[in-house]
Amino acid sequence: MNVTSKTVGNITVIEAEGSIDSKTAGEFERGAMGPIQGQTAVILDISKVDFLSSAGLRVLLMIYRQIKSRNGKVVLLGASEEIQDIMANTGFLSFFILVDTLDEGIAALKP
Template sequence: MNVTSSTVDSIIVIEASGSIDSKTAPEFERTAMAAVQGQKEVIIDLTNVEFLSSAGLRVLLMIYRQVKAKSGKVVLVGTSEEIQDIMANTGFLSFFSTADTMQEGIDILKAA
């Protein structure tokens, strides 16, 4: 798994690739939580994530709570149908806005 963070139009973008499971979730958590510290607009790009375990869901929830505490918003970009199904079945999808492309994600945040 690889995780990077960058800024696009003053929005923090966290991009992950590979699998987010019990082995890789700690790295995802470290990078993501450091990047979203004090931020109100966050995009998490999951386009290249093939698998998301419960450990990965826990990290997404932590990110959501941290950003929401600042009255912010988190948009998930590029979630596969399988990951969306898992998130919908567990109730996690209701916490996030979703977008197919990075530009759609930016537009959602700028419209808020």
Template structure:
């Protein structure tokens, strides 16, 4: 059974759509997270994934981020991540995701 993650969207004053995900992003829910993100990227010009409340990300979760980044890039749109902390931030940096993604400390940096 797939573990569900909480997701919430907020339109920021500067034109970005903040998409907040809470919980784990792993093999059990990666496709569901991707499909939600795909819909957002399709309709928004600038999307930021707020990862402040993400407690864990697996390699399946990293693939989700890369797929969303590539989709946005192909469509001439922007996709960033913000707020990653602790182990999640370490995983993103250790996997060199910052070479692809714009990684912000907080939504205020956009």
């Protein structure tokens, strides 16, 4: 699991790579929760995530709740069809804006 963050304008972009499961969810949480503190516009680039377990879903929900509490929005970038299916089956998909490119994500977060 590799988690990095960067800022594009006023948007925080969190990039995750690898599997997000019970062994790596803590690392994903630590890598994502710090950079989003105080933010209202976040893009989670999960285009390089090959597996998402319930532990990963829990972290996504934590991120969503943190941003939503500040009336912000969270965009998921590059979610695979498999991950979208998992999120749809659990009802999590409706919490996020789905996009295929960074430019689409930035446009979705503009006021």
